[in-house]
Amino acid sequence: MSMLRRESKYRIVAQQVADLHGTLMDVGARDERLRDYLPAGIRYLSTDLSFGEAARWDLEAPIPAPDRAYDVVVALDVLEHVDRIHQAYRELLRVTGQKLFVSLPNMTCLSQRIWFLLTGRLGAKYDLPTCEPRDRHRWLTGYAQMPAFIEPPARAAGFAAARYDLLTGYDRLHQWIARLPFSPALRAETVLYELTRRGAR
Numbered sequence: 001m002s003m004l005r006r007e008s009k010y011r012i013v014a015q016q017v018a019d020l021h022g023t024l025m026d027v028g029a030r031d032e033r034l035r036d037y038l039p040a041g042i043r044y045l046s047t048d049l050s051f052g053e054a055a056r057w058d059l060e061a062p063i064p065a066p067d068r069a070y071d072v073v074v075a076l077d078v079l080e081h082v083d084r085i086h087q088a089y090r091e092l093l094r095v096t097g098q099k100l101f102v103s104l105p106n107m108t109c110l111s112q113r114i115w116f117l118l119t120g121r122l123g124a125k126y127d128l129p130t131c132e133p134r135d136r137h138r139w140l141t142g143y144a145q146m147p148a149f150i151e152p153p154a155r156a157a158g159f160a161a162a163r164y165d166l167l168t169g170y171d172r173l174h175q176w177i178a179r180l181p182f183s184p185a186l187r188a189e190t191v192l193y194e195l196t197r198r199g200a201r
Contacts, residue, residue, distance in 0.1 A: 002163040004184055009076055009192050010037045012164055013101050016194055017042060020098065022071030027057065027092065028078035042072070059088040068097040068197075076103045077190070080139045089149075093157040098200040100159070102150065103166075103192040108142035110186040111174035143185040150193050159195040166190040 005012060014037035017024065021041040026034050029046035038044055047055035057063055059082045073096045082088045092100055106112070107122065116122055125137040151161050165188035167178040178187045 002165055002184065004167060004188070005164045005192075006167050006178075008168055009101075009103050009164075009166060009190060010034050012166075012192060012194075013074055013076075014038050016101075017072055017099065020071060022097070024072040024074060025055075025070040025095075027059070027073060027075040028081070034074060034076070045070070059091070060084050062087075063091045063095050065095045067094055069095045071097045072099045072101070074101045076101065076192075077105060078102075080104060080137045080141050081135065083138050085139055086149075086153075090153055090157070093153060093159065093195070096159075096195070096197065098197055100154075100195040101192065102195070103190050104141040104146055105137075106143045106146075106185075106188050106191055107140050108144070108185065109174070109189050110177050110182060111169060111171070111189065114173065114177075143188065143191065146191050146193075150195075154193075154195045158198050160198055162194040162196070164192040164194070166192055 010033060013034065018039050023043045023045060024038065026032065026044065026046040029048045032046050035044045045055065047057045049056055049058065073092055075092055079085050079088055079102065089102070092102070112122065121127065125135070154161050165184040167187055167189070169175050169178060169189040174189050180187070
């Protein structure tokens, strides 16, 4: 199931957990922006290697938490930064009790293609700088490949998947393209998956 949405990924996550209680682990939390959107019944926790959070998970290694340790796990634009992306994704599924939210950038949307045509660059996260970068994207995530990456492991782990194709973008070019009658593959800048464990409350 796929839905076109114009809300931010933070707002969609907050809407989908509005009736839940328990712990939410924000993986790769950066500035903890998600916290401001969440309902009162959720206990917010966060982890990020770069921003000095209390929990410092290295997603290149097994997550130091037992199975189903957190009611909700959120990884927004995180997995494309990890070399061992498949292992990291399986680990996120393992530690999720009820819902896992994963978003990936759609680097094959039309605005990204036009940007590359005009500038010869995909963006700073893909540059080859003269000094080793602090952060970069390890994967070129495209719309057509996301279902095969996300959905079979989720089903095998006992999750049902809902997909949101997000039309919100960071620049005017994308905002203009998102209003044109193209396919979601060309219009969506980000794809957000909501994975719900079957039988969870």
